[in-house]
Amino acid sequence: MNVVVTGGAGFLGQRLARKLLARGALSAPDGRREPIERLVLLDVVPASDFGDPRVRVIAGDLSDAEVVREAFSAGAASVFHLAAVVSGQAEADFDLGMRVNLDASRLVLEACRASGRKPRVLFTSSVAVYGGELPPLVDDRTALTPQSSYGVQKAIGELLLGDYTRKRFVDGRVARLPTISVRPGRPNRAASSFASGIIREPLNGEASVCPVGPDLRLWLLSPRRAIDCLINLHEIPAERLGRARSVNLPGVSVSVAQMIDALRVVAGNAAAQRVRFERDPVIERIVGSWPSAWDVTRATSLGLEGDIDFEAIIRAYVEDDR
Amino acid sequence: MNVVVTGGAGFLGQRLARKLLARGALSAPDGRREPIERLVLLDVVPASDFGDPRVRVIAGDLSDAEVVREAFSAGAASVFHLAAVVSGQAEADFDLGMRVNLDASRLVLEACRASGRKPRVLFTSSVAVYGGELPPLVDDRTALTPQSSYGVQKAIGELLLGDYTRKRFVDGRVARLPTISVRPGRPNRAASSFASGIIREPLNGEASVCPVGPDLRLWLLSPRRAIDCLINLHEIPAERLGRARSVNLPGVSVSVAQMIDALRVVAGNAAAQRVRFERDPVIERIVGSWPSAWDVTRATSLGLEGDIDFEAIIRAYVEDDR
Numbered sequence: 001m002n003v004v005v006t007g008g009a010g011f012l013g014q015r016l017a018r019k020l021l022a023r024g025a026l027s028a029p030d031g032r033r034e035p036i037e038r039l040v041l042l043d044v045v046p047a048s049d050f051g052d053p054r055v056r057v058i059a060g061d062l063s064d065a066e067v068v069r070e071a072f073s074a075g076a077a078s079v080f081h082l083a084a085v086v087s088g089q090a091e092a093d094f095d096l097g098m099r100v101n102l103d104a105s106r107l108v109l110e111a112c113r114a115s116g117r118k119p120r121v122l123f124t125s126s127v128a129v130y131g132g133e134l135p136p137l138v139d140d141r142t143a144l145t146p147q148s149s150y151g152v153q154k155a156i157g158e159l160l161l162g163d164y165t166r167k168r169f170v171d172g173r174v175a176r177l178p179t180i181s182v183r184p185g186r187p188n189r190a191a192s193s194f195a196s197g198i199i200r201e202p203l204n205g206e207a208s209v210c211p212v213g214p215d216l217r218l219w220l221l222s223p224r225r226a227i228d229c230l231i232n233l234h235e236i237p238a239e240r241l242g243r244a245r246s247v248n249l250p251g252v253s254v255s256v257a258q259m260i261d262a263l264r265v266v267a268g269n270a271a272a273q274r275v276r277f278e279r280d281p282v283i284e285r286i287v288g289s290w291p292s293a294w295d296v297t298r299a300t301s302l303g304l305e306g307d308i309d310f311e312a313i314i315r316a317y318v319e320d321d322r
Numbered sequence: 323m324n325v326v327v328t329g330g331a332g333f334l335g336q337r338l339a340r341k342l343l344a345r346g347a348l349s350a351p352d353g354r355r356e357p358i359e360r361l362v363l364l365d366v367v368p369a370s371d372f373g374d375p376r377v378r379v380i381a382g383d384l385s386d387a388e389v390v391r392e393a394f395s396a397g398a399a400s401v402f403h404l405a406a407v408v409s410g411q412a413e414a415d416f417d418l419g420m421r422v423n424l425d426a427s428r429l430v431l432e433a434c435r436a437s438g439r440k441p442r443v444l445f446t447s448s449v450a451v452y453g454g455e456l457p458p459l460v461d462d463r464t465a466l467t468p469q470s471s472y473g474v475q476k477a478i479g480e481l482l483l484g485d486y487t488r489k490r491f492v493d494g495r496v497a498r499l500p501t502i503s504v505r506p507g508r509p510n511r512a513a514s515s516f517a518s519g520i521i522r523e524p525l526n527g528e529a530s531v532c533p534v535g536p537d538l539r540l541w542l543l544s545p546r547r548a549i550d551c552l553i554n555l556h557e558i559p560a561e562r563l564g565r566a567r568s569v570n571l572p573g574v575s576v577s578v579a580q581m582i583d584a585l586r587v588v589a590g591n592a593a594a595q596r597v598r599f600e601r602d603p604v605i606e607r608i609v610g611s612w613p614s615a616w617d618v619t620r621a622t623s624l625g626l627e628g629d630i631d632f633e634a635i636i637r638a639y640v641e642d643d644r
Contacts, residue, residue, distance in 0.1 A: 094489060132565065143465035144481075152485040156478050159466075163474040167416060243454065 001026065001034040004076045006062055006108060007083035008041025011183055012124075014048060015227050016080060017041055021052050027235050028077045029118050029171060042071045043083065062104040072111040078234065079121045079170075081108050086190035087128055087150035087286060094149055101153035109160060113169035121161060122234045125176045125246065127219055129155045131289035139295035140176075140248050147289040148191075158246050165245055173233050173241065178221040178251030178306075179290075182317035191286040195220065198256070199263055199314055202274035203322065211280035214257035217292030221251045221306055222313040224320055229304045236302055250306030252313070253293035262310045266318070323348065323356040326398045328384055328430060329405035330363025333505055334446075336370060337549050338402060339363055343374050349557050350399045351440050351493060364393045365405065384426040394433040400556065401443045401492075403430050408512035409450055409472035409608060416471055423475035431482060435491035443483060444556045447498045447568065449541055451477045453611035461617035462498075462570050469611040470513075480568050487567055495555050495563065500543040500573030500628075501612075504639035513608040517542065520578070521585055521636055524596035525644065533602035536579035539614030543573045543628055544635040546642055551626045558624055572628030574635070575615035584632045588640070 003020060007013040020026070020036060028034040041047035042058045049055035060067035062083050083104065084090075090097030105123075112119050130138055131147030144155040161172035183196040194210050195218055201208035221229075229249050241247075254262075264272035296306070307313050325342060329335040342348070342358060350356040363369035364380045371377035382389030384405050405426065406412075412419030427445075434441050452460055453469030466477040483494035505518040516532050517540055523530035543551075551571050563569075576584075586594035618628070629635050 141465055141467075143463055145463075146481070146485075147488070149485055149489070152481050155481055159468070159474050159477055159481075163468075163471055166469070167471070 001028050001036060001077035002038040002040065002074050003036055003078045003080070004040040004042060004071055005080045005082065006042050009043035009045050009047035010082060011185060012180070012223065012226065013041065013043065013082050015223060016082070016230060017047070017055070018050060019227055019231060021050060021054065023231070026078055027120070029120060031237060034077070038074060040071050040076070042067070063099045063107065065107055068104070068107040068111050072115060075115050075117060076112065076119050077117060079108065079112055079119055080230065080234070081105065081121060081123045084124070085150070086188055087148055088191040088193070088283070089189035090150035090153060091148055091191070091282070091286065097149050097153055101150065102156055105157045105160065109164050109170065113164065118168060118171055120234055121170045121172045122230055123157055123161050123172065123174050124230070125154045125158050125174050126151065127176065127178055127290040129158065129176065130291045134291055137295050138248075138291045138293070140244060140246060140298050148286050162245055166243070171238050172245050173236070174246040175230055175233050176246060176248045177226060178219040178249060180223055180226055181218075181220045181313060182321070183223065184317070184321040191283045192218070194283070198259060198275045199317070202263060202271040203267055203318070207274050207276060209278050210256060210275050211278060211283040212256060212287060213279065213284070214260070214277065215255055216284070216288060217253055217255045218259070218287070219251040219253055219291060219293050220310065220313060221249060222316045224316050225305060225307050232304055233302070240302065247299055247302065247304065248294045248296065249304060250296040250299050251293070252307050252310055254310045259310055262314055265311060266314045323350050323358060323399035324360040324362065324396050325358055325400045325402070326362040326364060326393055327402045327404065328364050331365035331367050331369035332404060333507060334502070334545065334548065335363065335365065335404050337545060338404070338552060339369070339377070340372060341549055341553060343372060343376065345553070348400055349442070351442060353559060356399070360396060362393050362398070364389070385421045385429065387429055390426075390429040390433050394437060397437050397439060398434065398441050399439060401430065401434055401441055402552065402556070403427065403443060403445045406446070407472070408510055409470055410513040410515070410605070411511035412472035412475060413470055413513070413604070413608065414511075419471050419475055423472065424478055427479045427482065431486050431492065435486065440490060440493055442556055443492045443494045444552055445479055445483050445494065445496050446552070447476045447480050447496050448473065449498065449500055449612040451480065451498065452613045456613055459617050460570075460613045460615070462566060462568060462620050470608050484567055488565070493560050494567050495558070496568040497552055497555050498568060498570045499548060500541040500571060502545055502548055503540075503542045503635060504643070505545065506639070506643040513605045514540070516605070520581065520597045521639065524585060524593040525589055525640070529596050529598060531600045532578060532597050533600060533605040534578060534609060535601065535606070536582070536599065537577055538606070538610060539575055539577045540581075540609070541573040541575055541613060541615050542632065542635060543571060544638045546638050547627060547629050554626055555624070562624065569621055569624065569626065570616045570618065571626060572618040572621050573615070574629050574632055576632045581632055584636055587633060588636045
């Protein structure tokens, strides 16, 4: 079977690719396990192919219909649609966000529909689809009330994937991701970039600026568990999901102060002292609008697992990425 | 001030236009009452201009950027965006629905944004944004769970209008319309077309087929009250609406059997006996997924009024349209 990963050069895309190559197989649209013969990694910059002959790297703009056509030229039984303009950037550049997060998502869905094979499509959504006055318990069926352009574009992606699934054009699954922490590498333009930076930079002996107050609570998931959840959600038989295709992935709810306390436990006081607070009202408004936790009953019943606590997340980062 | 009405040749568009011309003025973006100097009626077929020199009729495809540019060439302080491919047709022709209900809506929003005047934009949404397992009380903040392509496209329009409002590109207001009954004229391709047909045709001495069972409950609003609500919602100061720009308009909740009973009271037994039941599972599925009532607390507190009962709706139809 052929698998397409959009955002395949990104941090999650590359990690997913490695895991898929190691697994070697996935459930095909008919539910039978099939070997992965071809893995297309599509991104605006060239992805690593890991020296694996199954990998085909395509570098190009996902909002260019020609590029999408090329990526799907050999067909696709499974699509992991991870590509997105991140929250801070989509807020600063509205048109870019609409072009990639909405228009390109439509091109991907249309390519899937045109294939006629009803591929499984795993789409990553986000905490950012929620916001404003939230009910005491946020769950998979809570109203989507995004307070950022990124959140609006993700919510629209969810609605489209739902309708394409209902129309039997695709077999869609939406993973609503908590904030991913700890991401390796450098800061990016996600409003939540600091949720990795305040751990990663101090572990590297560098200073880090935290743009939100110590009491702000975040809902976090490690990259390791996130990738497991994406693959597991892909593998669940359609009939177990029913009509409701958006699943809130499990997270751990921690305040920024608790994150720094955990850093102190794992890496000592000197590391913890490398975090300096300097508030940024734009970031505070966006991240503060997201839920700091949500009900995980459905995810758990589907066998999707999060992390034990934030200390475990830091230790996983040290193990996997340093 | 200039006003643009999309769907201006449609039944609601023409009725709105007549009412706006009679009023002669609306609240401009700055809140001050201004005379309507120019009323653009845009639709795929030519609208009536009522012989009024303020009216400019444009016939063209709303999903054609050139047509939208022409409609907005003189600027617009207010936009009533009513144009849509109706529910039954959007379900049968997915691509047409996406092109008009989504792509054309984006062209309209972009034209408003480009004007730089932050126009008031009144967008008509629908009961069809709800569906599936609904909570006992549906209100303005209930999760949008559309079960039809039309409903999905309307929900996306709401999300976009919300974000354009938040970004201060426009001052948006969404009227979620109950099913409009009694519409004059002929049946259309809305799944709910029968909700007018089973009253209108018998009053004309014609037979009418009802594609749903007598127990199905509908949430109805007369054209007269709907137009009043659209204009009144346009006139409400932005600060009274706050962030939540979607308002569920009031309706009356009646079963099909009760509708026919009311017809019997108004027009006699012979009229009521012209309705024949012949179930259509596609229509039954779509219309049956919509809420049969919703909470009207917010609409009422904003001064938006519905009808007294279904008998009053029939009498208003006889008065206005026959």
